[in-house]
Amino acid sequence: MYSEQISESLTFHLRNTAYLSFNSDFDYQDIISPFTRMYLITEGNGSLIIGNHKISLEAGNLYLIPSFLSCTYHFGAGLSHYYIHLIIDQPNGLNPYSLYSIINKVEAHELDTKLLQRMVQINPSLQLPHHHPNVYQTKLWLNKKITYESAGHYLETIGILKQLFSRFLESGQDHMITSMLKYNIQPVLVHIQNNLEHDIRVTELAGMACLSKDHFSKVFKSITGMAPCDYVIGKRIERAQFLLLTTDLSQSEIIEQTGFKTTSYFSRIFKKTTTYTPEKYRKKGG
Numbered sequence: 008m009y010s011e012q013i014s015e016s017l018t019f020h021l022r023n024t025a026y027l028s029f030n031s032d033f034d035y036q037d038i039i040s041p042f043t044r045m046y047l048i049t050e051g052n053g054s055l056i057i058g059n060h061k062i063s064l065e066a067g068n069l070y071l072i073p074s075f076l077s078c079t080y081h082f083g084a085g086l087s088h089y090y091i092h093l094i095i096d097q098p099n100g101l102n103p104y105s106l107y108s109i110i111n112k113v114e115a116h117e118l119d120t121k122l123l124q125r126m127v128q129i130n131p132s133l134q135l136p137h138h139h140p141n142v143y144q145t146k147l148w149l150n151k152k153i154t155y156e157s158a159g160h161y162l163e164t165i166g167i168l169k170q171l172f173s174r175f176l177e178s179g180q181d182h183m184i185t186s187m188l189k190y191n192i193q194p195v196l197v198h199i200q201n202n203l204e205h206d207i208r209v210t211e212l213a214g215m216a217c218l219s220k221d222h223f224s225k226v227f228k229s230i231t232g233m234a235p236c237d238y239v240i241g242k243r244i245e246r247a248q249f250l251l252l253t254t255d256l257s258q259s260e261i262i263e264q265t266g267f268k269t270t271s272y273f274s275r276i277f278k279k280t281t282t283y284t285p286e287k288y289r290k291k292g293g
Contacts, residue, residue, distance in 0.1 A: 017103055019168040021153055023092040024126050025134035028085075035080040039291045041252045042092040045171060046070040047115055047123050051086030055079070055111075062112055064088075069115045071175040073104045075248050077282075077291070089123040092135075093168055102245060105231070108177040119174065122167050129160060186230045191216050195227075203243050204266045209235045243267060244280045251289040258285055 022042055029051070046069070053064035056079040057072065064070065064086065072078050074094070095103050133153070155161040187193050195212050212235055213223035227235050243265040250261045258270065267273035277285050 017169075018096055019165050019172070020094040020096075021091070021130065021133065021164055021168060022094060023133050023135050024090065024123075024130050026087070026089050026127055027134075028087040029082045031084045033080070033082045037077050037079055037291055039075060039077050039248075039252065039288065040072075040092075041074055041094070041249060043074045043095055044070075044072040045091040045093070047089040047119060049087045049089070049120075051083050053080070053082040053086050055081075057111065060111075067115055069113050069119055069171070069174060071109065071111055071172075073109060075245070075252070089127065090135075091123070091126065091168070091171070095172065102242075110175050110177050113174050116174075119171065122171060126164065126167050130164060186226075190218070190226050190230070192227065192230055199239055199242055203239075203246050204264050206266070207239050240276060241280070244277060247273070247277060247285065248281065248288065251285060261285075 046064070048064050048066050048068055048070070050066050051064075052066075055062045055064060055070065055072065057076055062070070064082070155164065187196075195215050198212070198215060199207060209224060210220050212227075213220045216223055216226070218226065224235055227233075227238070231238050233241065246265045247261050247267075250256055250264065256264070258273075262270060262273050265273070267276070274285060277283075277288070281288055283291065
C-alpha cells in the first residue's frame with residue numbers, strides 16, 4: 008500500500024522546455040546541473056554517461072537525469088529531441104531522489120509525446136538561451152523567474168511535469184516511505200535538513216522518534232541505507248553542492264552554512280563524495 012502523505016508535498020518548478028535538433032555532433036564533458044533534465048528523443052542517436060553508466064540515446068525513448076549528478080553528453084548529428092529542465096523539491100527540503108528508485112531510460116508512450124508537444128506549445132518562450140551548459144547555467148540565468156498567464160496555465164504545466172516524472176519511478180520501491188511513516192522518521196529528516204549548520208546528535212534524533220539510540224540507528228539505517236551520522240554528512244554535502252552551483256558564496260561561507268568544522272575536512276569529504284574539489288565542482292556547473 009502507498010501513502011500520499013510524502014509525495015503530495017513534492018513541488019515542481021519548470022525552468023526550460025523546447026524542441027531542438029542538432030545539425031552536427033556536440034559533446035559536453037562532465038556537466039553538473041542543479042536541474043533535473045528530461046529528454047524525449049524523436050530522431051537520431053547519441054549517448055549519456057552518468058557516473059560509470061553509459062546510456063544510449065535512441066528515438067522513441069524518454070530519459071531522466073537527476074540534479075547534481077555529473078553527466079557527459081554526446082548528441083549525434085541529426086538528433087532531435089524535446090527537453091525539459093525542472094526543479095523538484097519539497098517544502099521540508101528532502102531530496103526526492105533519496106525517496107524514490109529512479110529509472111533513467113523508459114520507452115516513450117504516445118501520450119508522452121503528446122504531453123511534451125503540449126508543454127512546448129503552452130510555454131513557447133522557455134528555450135535554452137545557449138546550447139552549452141556552462142553558458143546557460145550562469146548564476147544570472149539560474150535566478151530567472153518563470154511567470155504564467157493564468158492559474159490554468161500553471162496547473163496544466165505542473166500537471167504535465169508530474170505525469171512525465173511518474174514514468175521514471177521504479178515500481179515496488181515504496182517500502183522506504185511506508186517505514187518512514189511507521190517509525191515517525193520524516194520529522195527527523197526535516198529536522199536534519201533544517202539544522203545542517205548546527206551540531207546534530209544521534210541521541211537528539213532518537214528522542215524525536217521516541218526510540219533508544221541503538222534501536223533508532225538500526226531503524227534509520229534500514230530505511231535510508233546509511234547510519235545517522237553518514238546521512239547528516241551526505242545532506243551537508245548536498246547543501247554545499249547546491250550553494251556552489253547556485254550562489255557566489257565563498258567557500259568559508261558555505262562551510263559555515265553546512266556545519267563543517269574545518270576547510271580541510273570539508274574539502275576532503277566533498278572530494279570523496281563527488282570526486283571533485285569544491286572549486287572544480289563549481290567550475291563544472293558553469
